[in-house]
Amino acid sequence: MAIDKRVASAAEAMEGVRDGATVLVSGFGGAGFANVLIRALREHGPKELTLVVNSATHRLSLTHELIEAGMVRKVIASSARGRADGLSVFETLWRDGKIELECVPQGTMAERIRAGGAGIPAFYSPVGFGTDLAKGKEVRIFGGRECVLETAIVGDLALVRADVADRFGNLVFRYAQANFGPAMATAATLTVAEVRVAQEEPIGHDRIQVSGVYVNRVVAVGS
Amino acid sequence: MAIDKRVASAAEAMEGVRDGATVLVSGFGGAGFANVLIRALREHGPKELTLVVNSATHRLSLTHELIEAGMVRKVIASSARGRADGLSVFETLWRDGKIELECVPQGTMAERIRAGGAGIPAFYSPVGFGTDLAKGKEVRIFGGRECVLETAIVGDLALVRADVADRFGNLVFRYAQANFGPAMATAATLTVAEVRVAQEEPIGHDRIQVSGVYVNRVVAVGS
Amino acid sequence: MAALNRNQMAWRAAQDIVDGSVVNLGIGMPVLAADHLPAGRDVFFQSENGVIGVGPAAAPDKADGDLVDAGSRPITLRPGATVVDSVGSFGMIRGGHIDVTILGAFEVAANGDFANWDSRIPNKGPLVGGAMDLAVGAKAVWVIMEHNTRKGAPRLLERCALPLTAVRCVKRVFTDIAVIDVTPGGFVLRELLAGVAIDEFRARTGAPIAIAADLKALVAPALSDATA
Amino acid sequence: MAALNRNQMAWRAAQDIVDGSVVNLGIGMPVLAADHLPAGRDVFFQSENGVIGVGPAAAPDKADGDLVDAGSRPITLRPGATVVDSVGSFGMIRGGHIDVTILGAFEVAANGDFANWDSRIPNKGPLVGGAMDLAVGAKAVWVIMEHNTRKGAPRLLERCALPLTAVRCVKRVFTDIAVIDVTPGGFVLRELLAGVAIDEFRARTGAPIAIAADLKALVAPALSDATA
Numbered sequence: 033m034a035i036d037k038r039v040a041s042a043a044e045a046m047e048g049v050r051d052g053a054t055v056l057v058s059g060f061g062g063a064g065f066a067n068v069l070i071r072a073l074r075e076h077g078p079k080e081l082t083l084v085v086n087s088a089t090h091r092l093s094l095t096h097e098l099i100e101a102g103m104v105r106k107v108i109a110s111s112a113r114g115r116a117d118g119l120s121v122f123e124t125l126w127r128d129g130k131i132e133l134e135c136v137p138q139g140t141m142a143e144r145i146r147a148g149g150a151g152i153p154a155f156y157s158p159v160g161f162g163t164d165l166a167k168g169k170e171v172r173i174f175g176g177r178e179c180v181l182e183t184a185i186v187g188d189l190a191l192v193r194a195d196v197a198d199r200f201g202n203l204v205f206r207y208a209q210a211n212f213g214p215a216m217a218t219a220a221t222l223t224v225a226e227v228r229v230a231q232e233e234p235i236g237h238d239r240i241q242v243s244g245v246y247v248n249r250v251v252a253v254g255s
Numbered sequence: 256m257a258i259d260k261r262v263a264s265a266a267e268a269m270e271g272v273r274d275g276a277t278v279l280v281s282g283f284g285g286a287g288f289a290n291v292l293i294r295a296l297r298e299h300g301p302k303e304l305t306l307v308v309n310s311a312t313h314r315l316s317l318t319h320e321l322i323e324a325g326m327v328r329k330v331i332a333s334s335a336r337g338r339a340d341g342l343s344v345f346e347t348l349w350r351d352g353k354i355e356l357e358c359v360p361q362g363t364m365a366e367r368i369r370a371g372g373a374g375i376p377a378f379y380s381p382v383g384f385g386t387d388l389a390k391g392k393e394v395r396i397f398g399g400r401e402c403v404l405e406t407a408i409v410g411d412l413a414l415v416r417a418d419v420a421d422r423f424g425n426l427v428f429r430y431a432q433a434n435f436g437p438a439m440a441t442a443a444t445l446t447v448a449e450v451r452v453a454q455e456e457p458i459g460h461d462r463i464q465v466s467g468v469y470v471n472r473v474v475a476v477g478s
Numbered sequence: 479m480a481a482l483n484r485n486q487m488a489w490r491a492a493q494d495i496v497d498g499s500v501v502n503l504g505i506g507m508p509v510l511a512a513d514h515l516p517a518g519r520d521v522f523f524q525s526e527n528g529v530i531g532v533g534p535a536a537a538p539d540k541a542d543g544d545l546v547d548a549g550s551r552p553i554t555l556r557p558g559a560t561v562v563d564s565v566g567s568f569g570m571i572r573g574g575h576i577d578v579t580i581l582g583a584f585e586v587a588a589n590g591d592f593a594n595w596d597s598r599i600p601n602k603g604p605l606v607g608g609a610m611d612l613a614v615g616a617k618a619v620w621v622i623m624e625h626n627t628r629k630g631a632p633r634l635l636e637r638c639a640l641p642l643t644a645v646r647c648v649k650r651v652f653t654d655i656a657v658i659d660v661t662p663g664g665f666v667l668r669e670l671l672a673g674v675a676i677d678e679f680r681a682r683t684g685a686p687i688a689i690a691a692d693l694k695a696l697v698a699p700a701l702s703d704a705t706a
Numbered sequence: 707m708a709a710l711n712r713n714q715m716a717w718r719a720a721q722d723i724v725d726g727s728v729v730n731l732g733i734g735m736p737v738l739a740a741d742h743l744p745a746g747r748d749v750f751f752q753s754e755n756g757v758i759g760v761g762p763a764a765a766p767d768k769a770d771g772d773l774v775d776a777g778s779r780p781i782t783l784r785p786g787a788t789v790v791d792s793v794g795s796f797g798m799i800r801g802g803h804i805d806v807t808i809l810g811a812f813e814v815a816a817n818g819d820f821a822n823w824d825s826r827i828p829n830k831g832p833l834v835g836g837a838m839d840l841a842v843g844a845k846a847v848w849v850i851m852e853h854n855t856r857k858g859a860p861r862l863l864e865r866c867a868l869p870l871t872a873v874r875c876v877k878r879v880f881t882d883i884a885v886i887d888v889t890p891g892g893f894v895l896r897e898l899l900a901g902v903a904i905d906e907f908r909a910r911t912g913a914p915i916a917i918a919a920d921l922k923a924l925v926a927p928a929l930s931d932a933t934a
Contacts, residue, residue, distance in 0.1 A: 283548070284550055285550030285551075286544045286545075309564075311603060312603075334604065334605050335603030335605075336603045337602065337603065343603070345603060346601055350601040356604075358606055360608070360609075360610035360611050361526065361606070361608040362564075362571055362608055363611065365563075365567075366565065369565045380572065381572075381615075382610050382614045384614075385591075386643065387642070428563075430544040430546075430561050431525075431528055431529055431544060431545060431546055433528060433561065433563040434563060434564045438563065438564065438565045
């Protein structure tokens, strides 16, 4: 049967997502937020989620809606600072011990997700050594340099924003839209991409940035 | 001063390469062999080299010339089998203990080079566990699976074949020409690319496969 | 029925490839399977040099030295194909994104260990390539091999004698006389060539083997032998 | 001469950027340095969201929401620029391919430790981002910060009091009154603002500091202050 990973709606793309899922969400630096899918996930309504996202509550992202809806148990992020002087909903929940935060250096987060997708269970990195973020982590010296042991991150679901997809699930990104998307696409059991255009015809082999092998469902959402 | 990494000849591109250098050489599956640069390296004549190359003596590669010229102390490769029924020069030297061979699973080799370029000193991989190639390597269990500790590979020199370069050293590859080239470009102190075309004008930002940040010298060699 | 030839063995393996899957075919007999995929199955063949979506072999006058598979054969790309570098290719392989890899082998053990890098030729260099990565990374590992060596010794064994490619990974073996599953309990015979008695089969197999309750006849269409 | 304003501090740091280098500028004061690069120096500015070759800020009518830097500011690309994903960006950073990163900080210690993630606001979430990766990965780490806190306390210290961003990595510090190198022997004063006496400078510095034999005056052109 001819492969076609396009689905009719974001709601349909959430089919099968369960309570307790680990969800990887793309977006950083103002670009690449999978907001249509985040909204669909909120409406789908799974509980006890672990979110893996660069910023827990970026102003351009809708991740805060998942948190406000009480669907999130834990966040793995490199940043979790609200913009307002007062506390964000996340910060209040975190203060009250109602949500867990694992704060990770941004490059380590990207590398851990990439490792998850590439079958590398753990690696050593010099980043974070000697800081609070490395507390409790195994330290080992390579080439005279102290490194910490970091483990792979994998997800049950990845929500990725891209520009164009084809029916094979191949993806192309615009400029800095890519950020965490390509790695997250490789690291989840179910990868869903929201795109401006989901086309029938194949994207040219030399323009593809993420192979459709990694992508399970594609939803066209317009600009 | 305007950046321009193009040099006039392959000979010029070898300037500064010394005895004892670790040299990463691209090429696999019949494509991407940096043969003009390999020939220039032979003529430059450094001794006691360590070659990191997928196949020690691929029939389409000139690495055998470096070995025959007695310039190579050690080879790190996933394959070192000559095609003829009799022994290749490499195989004879290897039998006689005059050249060292570190045989590595191909994906582990790619990953070790990538780690070298990305500042990851070591990682665990399930590949090779329980085989002769993992002998002496540290074993550790992650997620119930035995993994071996692998360390990064870095080079003093990388010789990479690509299709088009611009004066900034940005590279584009054709089809399967890329193979080990992109990773090797990131993992060497001095990265030299031989290309069909080395152009003044910048390659479009969305066509670049290796950033010129990783490339030091570019030589146009035609098809 | 005569023992299957190489093309027939590849044909038999191809029948088990599931629609929509991502498949890596080893050099030699396995790569022939691509020619025998049942009609209507839409499959991506991955080659470990980075090609995702290998199409038919290139016509000699269309061959492009840069568009080749891991065996250096000129190929075409199927619709939706792309090409990545070796890091990307083996990330895909090691990361469990290949549904099935079909590999050649010299020996398979009852616990799923197998040996496919021939280190028996004195002083010839090793030829490991990407087989270890594929064997560990693919979701399922299938082997195509002759049931016995030229001298008649079994290749299905309690333990491998040759240096291992990987441990505990082979799930199914296609030989010239049988289809065998490797289960937690050891070998299970699924299909047997008509004319081969169970006793003869056991004699040609170097490990205990259970017989599936629904044992079937191994059949393949007439196909010319292949030299690839 | 009055203490340098933010643009002047960024200007001073920019003077030390070497022609042909690859530079990452932190959010805030450091990013202003791009505007003050001396003419004739051809530099690639990297932004950790994956932009390699950040050009001038985009005109408001040309702003593209997908073409932004790590601080979400609409930018342009310089000739020869490209954009990679976060894995590629931090591979470049961690792998030592960035010649210099210029970061803001709250405290720098005499052994090169520094603190730049502000965890002092009660119950506000952490804001770590990519600073730890940059501090460990770049070939040289420079800091731009006011020499003292608003309350007058020193920011150059024997040991940091705040949670560390990274250990033993800062090489140079540009403050509003001085340029200081961090050497294996501790702080060395390289340039001092005219009108600041050495005794006053020592009093405003929280660690022993050597005076360079060729101590120079810190000078900067008149520049309006910046609010970035």
